[in-house]
Amino acid sequence: MKRRSSISLRLTVWFSTAFVLGFLVFGVAMYLELSYSLAAGRDKTLLHRANRAVTLLTNCHVGSPLCVQRFDDFAAATPEGNLIHVFDVDGKRLYPVVQDPSDTFPWPSGVTPQDRLFSKVKYQNAIFRMLSEPVTIGTVHYRIVVGGQLNDNRVLVNQFKHGLLWTAPILLIFSAAIGFFLSTRALRPVARLIASVRLISIGNLSRRLPALHSGDELEALTETCNEMLARLETAVGQITRFTADASHELRSPISYIYTQSEYALKNLPLEEESAECFSQILRECEEATALLNDMLTLARCDSGHSGMTFTRTNLKGILDDVYLRAAPLAKSKQQSLTLEVDRHEPTWIMGDPPSLRRLFWILLDNAIKYTPIDGEISIRLRTGGSEACVDIKDNGIGIPQDALSNIFGRFYRVDRARTLAEGSGLGLSIAKWISDIHRGDLSVKSSENIGSIFQISFGTTNAG
Template identity: 30%
Template sequence: MSLSPRLIALLLACLISALTLAFLTFVEGVTSTMLFVVGISSFIISFFLVFYAIELLVFREVNKMYKTIHKLKIRDFNISRKSIIKNTNPFKKLNDEIFVYVARKQKEIDELKRLELFRREFLADVSHELKTPIFAAQGFIHTLIDGAVDDEKVRDKFLAKAARSLDGLDALVKDLVALSQLETGEVRMNFERVDLTHITQDIFEQLEKFAHAKQTSLQLKSFHAGPVWVKADAQRITQVMTNLIENAVKYGNENGRVQVNFEDDKKSILVSIRDDGPGIPPEHLSRIFERFYRVEKSRSKDRGGTGLGLAIVKHILNAHKAKISVMSKVDRGTTFRFKLERMD
């Protein structure tokens, strides 16, 4: 038989009332009326006190613990830490502490699972990316070993292709090392006063032939003529700007335009790099900063690149305490934006 709070309170009230009456019978001068009143009073008071203590302080909190366990099963982790601190009920505090502890551990487990999945995907991506240039170079070299080396035209052609494959492998390894160092904090930023205008103009000169081949114009627009000074690591911010401008040219349309804008934003400089290319579909925007993520894998492969450029850009800007955002519309172009601390 299961004992409910009401039944327990009733039994204890009867016992207390009976014991009270038993003691009063030994007192001289106590009438039957007095015994009746005391018995009823002690029964009622004892019943409600015991019922309140058991129902509110024990049973209700135990039921809440069962509900907590149910919430944990369905992974509902909504609870306020303030509610634990303010509560004086020990059962309630115990219940909430258990809930918070288990919730925290569950989130840690979920994060470990996410990292494990990420690790597996990363290893698979690295293996795939390394395999392509290695197999290509291996094929060209084995063809030469098998006799094609005697033909000068074939030899020069295959050696050039093998060299390109190995160059791509070298670039991939360098990007992997750079990304790893950025993520682990091994690379320290050397912040100084940097002129963004000068950096951008140098990049335009470096990419002039590449842009000319695609008949793409490179434009710089600034809120004022002359230097635009920011607090940044010159080498790393040059790497960011080069990557974004080169990507804008690479993935933009033929006869297109790439525009770099500097806007005054009080204590910051807002930098935007815009192209008028085919744009990025909405479903890809949230993932383009992931390692090896490519919007169009086949076309990206044809155009070169390691697939790590935007991931490196994001980490460098994070080290500058800046966030990069992207806005894009299909057939309307893409714009990357970030802010840097201004230094006049």
């Protein structure tokens, strides 16, 4: 059997997955945007510093002491000013004039490139962004080289990346909780709809699902289900009426055949072969009458009219009556039939005595039919708290495990049982119906060639 998956769980998974994927896409986009913005900002800063250096050199005579002093003052006032150098067209350093002997920074050398050039340089475990800007002052060509550290940018980008990685699982948990809450809330009307549908059975098809008035698909589904229930009610009603009418109509001719055959057996001189034929007709009439009575009972069940009168009933007295009726039948098959009660005081329940007798007789009759000669059958009444439980146990042929789920179905008979006993296959259906009407719980446990135990539990009531 395929395992069912909760829609609420699937919606939660889908919502969480979509939410986290959306967050990750947004996070990656923001990560790339941040990296690009920081890099562009750094390049813009280097260009700004280079332009300021060009302006300074343009307003003074390159190489003069005044120009050197102004450049030194500019470098001192500018962040990372020590990374602003000026070279001539041959690659000779012009500014700063005095170079720090400890400066081992890999400054570019060689002929000045004709175009602006950005590059990266690694120096002492740090990454630097370098701008080589060719300029012309008058008729002389120069190259201004400006550098700046990228470590601060890298730290900021890494912090943002780590924040994304730490936030993702938190958002996953948060989105799962929100998704579960929203899906559960959205499916709450579905849960109520399922509960209402489960309360509808063949005996109360007149019941309808509550209208939602939500204006959505659930309202359409509810209306469709109610329309289907109306069609089912009509169809089942027609079948029920046909069954009841046919049963009533058939009882008269069967009664006539039975009466005439019985009269012939008792009053006419018949040969042995003819007498046996009339005897067979009587047996068939009895079985047909029993079947018609069962069909009438089920027709009343389907119509919702049980015809029962509930009174305070002594369950122990009902079992005594059924036991006395079944004892001669069990004795004829040389079977042991016992009745056990936990206490001798009356056990009171609310019920219809004739129907309860029929319920227990059906179970006992089946136990006797399907238990071999010298078999053992027991009836036990147990009481505890506000519940009374009756066990009817036998060591007969048992019921196959694959048949237990269908054993209370109408006209259902285990194949092996067909060859051992007569019957219509309606008895256990009627027993189950009587049990349900009394709000009892009828269940069965059985093993092939070991036996069966039918258990019926009822709620008890006070005797006063």
